[in-house]
Amino acid sequence: QVTLKESGPVLVKPTETLTLTCTVSGFSLSNARMGVSWIRQPPGKALEWLAHIFSNDEKSYSTSLKSRLTISKDTSKSQVVLTMTNMDPVDTATYYCARMRYFDRTNDYWGQGTLVTVSS
C-alpha cells in the first residue's frame, strides 16, 4: 500500500525558510522507476507543480520558483525534503507530495497535504 505524508510547520513568518518533509511507504526511493514531486495549492486556487526528484538524483524545479527551491532525499529514511526560501504571504498554500512514475511522469499517489500559512 503506497502512502505519502507531509510534515512541517503550519505557520512561518515572511522572509523565513520553509522546510517540508515527505515520508513515503509502500515503495522505495531507490526504485529506478519512481520519484517524488511537490505540488502546492493556494486556498481556492489551482494546483502548481514545484519540483521533483528521482532515485538517480535527477531533479527538476518550477522555472518561476527555481531560485528559492531545493529538493533532496534520504533514501534510508524514505524521506524527501523540500526547502523554500524567503517565504511570502502569497506562498500560503496546501503543500502536497506525490509519487511520480518515471516512465510517464504521472503523479499516481498523493499525500493528504499540509497547509502552510505565511504571516507575521
Add this chain to the structure above:
Amino acid sequence: QSVLTQPPSASGTPGQRVTISCSGSSSNIGSNTVNWYQQLPGTAPKLLIYSNNQRPSGVPDRFSGSKSGTSASLAISGLQSEDEADYYCAAWDDSLNGPNVVFGGGTKLTVL
C-alpha cells in the same frame, strides 16, 4: 495564470454526459501525454486518467479521456452526484527554460 486552459466551470444533471476541455501548446500537450485529476471537496487530488486515455484501477469506465493536437478532453458519462468536484488536467512541458509539469486552472463540476 495557468499554462493549460480549462473552463472554470461545468455542469450537468444526473445521467447526463459532460465534457471538460484542456488547451495547451506544442511544448506540452502537443508533444506529451495528458493526465487528469479529480479533487473532491477538502481532499487531495486523485489520479483519474493518465497517458491521455488510460484509467487507473478502480476508476469507473464512465470517465474517459482523449487528446488531439494541443488539446485534450475529459468526458464523464452517466453523471452522478458524487462526481461533483474540481478537475485538473496536467502535462509535461518541454520548454526552453527547462522541463516542468504544468496544470490547468481547474474546472468546477456541479451536478444539478
